Amino acid sequence: METKNLLKSKIGLKLVTIGKMSKVFALQSFASKKHHITPEQFSVLAALAEQDGMYQRQIATYTLKDRPNITRIINILEKTGLVKRSSGVDKRKVFKIHITEKGKQVYEEVLPTILGIWSSTVEGISDEEITTALKVLGKIRENLSNNLNIQMDEENEHGRE
Secondary structure (H helix, E strand, C coil): CCCCHHHHHHHHHHHHHHHHHHHHHHHHHEEECCCCCCCCHHHHHHHHHHHCEEEEHHHHHHCCCCHHHHHHHHHHHHHCEEEEECCCCCCCCCCEEECCCEEEHHHHHHHHHHHHHHHHHCCCHHHHHHHHHHHHHHHHHHHHHHHHHCCCCHHCCCHHH
16 A cells, blocks of 8 residues: 555554544443443453453553553552452562452453443444454554564463454
8 A cells, every 4th residue: 555545544543543432432331331440440350350360560561551550450459359469479569460259240240341342343344344354453563563662471462362
């Protein structure tokens, strides 16, 4: 595709707009269902439901959120009893984060809302179109990953695709 046409298509702008719209839709859906957590908090619970006992930096990488934001989210989740910290190997201020039974229950309660959001988002799009879109987005992600200066854990990366 010519550079001129690529700029006209504004792929990056469309991706950012879709991301922002998705965030607002998720916030509205969570509010209408009266969930007591945010979509951001759910993303941390989902990461821990998939791979319990991660360090905060791993969760930050997995969710693509910065460390201060992850710390804030984990503090809130810990106060509400959805996660707990345990001492790391050398007992410094490095903690593993674990999802609690209450956290698992909340995860299971909110999951249908997330699935409903996804279902609404892809309504009217064929499986073939979704597969193609995911392949293209995967390639864009790979291109960006090759140019970013962040460390992605191999074991966490496969779960995000």
